[in-house]
Amino acid sequence: MSVQDVGVMTPSKGQDYVAGLMAEVKAKNPAEPEFHQAVQEVAESLSLVLERHPEYRAHRILERIIEPERVLMFRVPWLDDQGHVQVNRGFRIEMNSAIGPYKGGLRFHPSVNLGILKFLAFEQVFKNSLTTLPMGGGKGGSDFDPKGKSDNEVMRFCQSFMTELARHIGPDTDVPAGDIGVGGREIGFLFGQYKRLRNEFTGVLTGKGLNWGGSLIRPEATGYGCVYFASEMLKTRKQTLEGKVCLVSGSGNVSQYTVEKLLDLGARPVTLSDSNGFIYDEEGIDREKLAWVMELKNVKRGRIQEYTGKFRKAVYTPLDTRIDYNPLWNIRATCAFPSATQNEINVKDAANLIKNGVTVVAEGANMPSMLEATRAFLEARIMYGPAKAANAGGVATSGLEMSQNSMRLSWTREEVDDRLHKIMIAIHSNCYETAEKYGTPGNLVNGANIAGFLKVADAMLDQGLV
Numbered sequence: 285m286s287v288q289d290v291g292v293m294t295p296s297k298g299q300d301y302v303a304g305l306m307a308e309v310k311a312k313n314p315a316e317p318e319f320h321q322a323v324q325e326v327a328e329s330l331s332l333v334l335e336r337h338p339e340y341r342a343h344r345i346l347e348r349i350i351e352p353e354r355v356l357m358f359r360v361p362w363l364d365d366q367g368h369v370q371v372n373r374g375f376r377i378e379m380n381s382a383i384g385p386y387k388g389g390l391r392f393h394p395s396v397n398l399g400i401l402k403f404l405a406f407e408q409v410f411k412n413s414l415t416t417l418p419m420g421g422g423k424g425g426s427d428f429d430p431k432g433k434s435d436n437e438v439m440r441f442c443q444s445f446m447t448e449l450a451r452h453i454g455p456d457t458d459v460p461a462g463d464i465g466v467g468g469r470e471i472g473f474l475f476g477q478y479k480r481l482r483n484e485f486t487g488v489l490t491g492k493g494l495n496w497g498g499s500l501i502r503p504e505a506t507g508y509g510c511v512y513f514a515s516e517m518l519k520t521r522k523q524t525l526e527g528k529v530c531l532v533s534g535s536g537n538v539s540q541y542t543v544e545k546l547l548d549l550g551a552r553p554v555t556l557s558d559s560n561g562f563i564y565d566e567e568g569i570d571r572e573k574l575a576w577v578m579e580l581k582n583v584k585r586g587r588i589q590e591y592t593g594k595f596r597k598a599v600y601t602p603l604d605t606r607i608d609y610n611p612l613w614n615i616r617a618t619c620a621f622p623s624a625t626q627n628e629i630n631v632k633d634a635a636n637l638i639k640n641g642v643t644v645v646a647e648g649a650n651m652p653s654m655l656e657a658t659r660a661f662l663e664a665r666i667m668y669g670p671a672k673a674a675n676a677g678g679v680a681t682s683g684l685e686m687s688q689n690s691m692r693l694s695w696t697r698e699e700v701d702d703r704l705h706k707i708m709i710a711i712h713s714n715c716y717e718t719a720e721k722y723g724t725p726g727n728l729v730n731g732a733n734i735a736g737f738l739k740v741a742d743a744m745l746d747q748g749l750v
Contacts, residue, residue, distance in 0.1 A: 295334075298334060299331065302324075303723070305536030313399070316398065316406065318651070320407065322406050322651060333734050345741045350406070351378055359373060360374045372427055376403050377404075377405035380409045381410065383413060384419040385454075390403060390423075391404070391466065392425055393425070402423075405649065411676045411682075415680040415711065415716065417683035426679060446481070459488060463491055467489075487689025497689050499684055500695065500700050507542035507677075510621060525551040526551070528617075529616070530546050530620070531642070533612055534622075534626040538648045538649065538678075542623055573591075577591065609741070631660055636663075648671075668726055669712075684700055718735040
């Protein structure tokens with residue numbers, strides 16, 4: 285199709301294009317609902333761009349971004365502590381390298397499948413573009429569950445996983461990081477095996493230990509960055525986080541450091557959760573309580589229910605699969621930080637949040653809101669920071685770790701935090717201004733999708749049909 289054939293897209297043409305694109309995506313990628321959801325959200329935003337820039341459509345840029353450059357899938361055999369052979373499945377989706385080496389986390393969780401990783405890799409392309417750093421998008425992982433496994437079992441699995449993955453990654457090719465189920469322990473085992481196989485010490489993984497190439501602030505970065513982004517959204521209405529009641533889901537790395545930065549900025553976080561249920565502490569989760577949660581989750585690997593045994597005034601609510609909403613999102617508050625997993629907020633949860641006075645939603649997890657929930661937030665005109673912008677602090681600091689590795693330098697905590705803060709300010713500013721430029725002021729979903737897309741699309745046009 286030539287540029288002339290495309291013509292100028294009217295809104296109806298834009299909607300027809302999105303409908304046709306989605307029909308094709310669903311036909312080519314069956315049984316991958318998360319991937320369909322991620323593509324739909326981006327495509328709806330980009331109909332605004334394709335009206336003004338027919339060359340992107342003529343060169344099928346979006347269709348090319350949707351199709352991964354490379355999909356790797358492999359078996360991961362390992363021995364458990366009883367000497368039994370176990371077999372898991374490993375993946376790496378190398379989605380797009382137009383602006384830099386593939387960059388994105390590894391997730392170890394029983395729910396991991398091709399569709400979930402393709403959605404995460406697709407989102408990562410736009411998120412990495414927004415960081416202002418030269419990083420392409422990728423994602424990977426396995427259906428292995430580290431929960432309940434011994435350190436030796438985790439090590440044997442990681443070594444087997446990296447034995448295959450090492451063929452496909454490198455500091456200038458593909459730089460994985462951690463995600464759900466992949467923390468400092470797992471990154472250490474993975475890095476050790478890569479170094480052993482390749483006989484080289486390079487910045488091939490991020491999230492490394494501080495003594496062997498890691499960056500200060502990297503563990504904190506996603507949570508800190510999400511709070512910085514929320515603070516920027518509030519500034520547009522001349523408000524701050526001081527004194528605001530905040531709901532936080534999850535209790536892992538992102539949630540912990542979201543709470544820490546909220547406390548730094550004078551807010552009052554009152555909830556945390558895990559896969560079994562959530563705690564509500566009306567008095568607020570202070571620094572002493574947060575330190576206890578970090579010990580519980582990072583060292584003892586316990587369950588959040590134990591919080592109420594230590595802090596008696598808190599209330600624990602177990603997960604109830606019979607109800608079609610999450611009671612955590614039905615508590616009176618001003619700010620919400622969904623930081624657990626994808627699609628944790630449905631349309632009923634969104635309605636409850638709005639009804640209970642929430643005016644800020646900043647997403648710490650990847651795509652935690654279903655499409656209908658996202659639309660509800662936008663219709664209510666609340667301050668809504670989508671994940672690809674609000675949680676970009678983690679991968680931004682991974683990029684800073686890559687820079688330090690390349691220069692064989694280590695920056696101070698203050699220097700990394702300052703760079704992270706400036707990156708989050710720049711991401712918000714870019715999303716905010718792009719939303720205005722394309723006629724949807726305040727809609728940071730459109731702003732993030734369009735700003736992230738433009739940089740990648742222009743690079744793809746420059747590099748030809750590859």
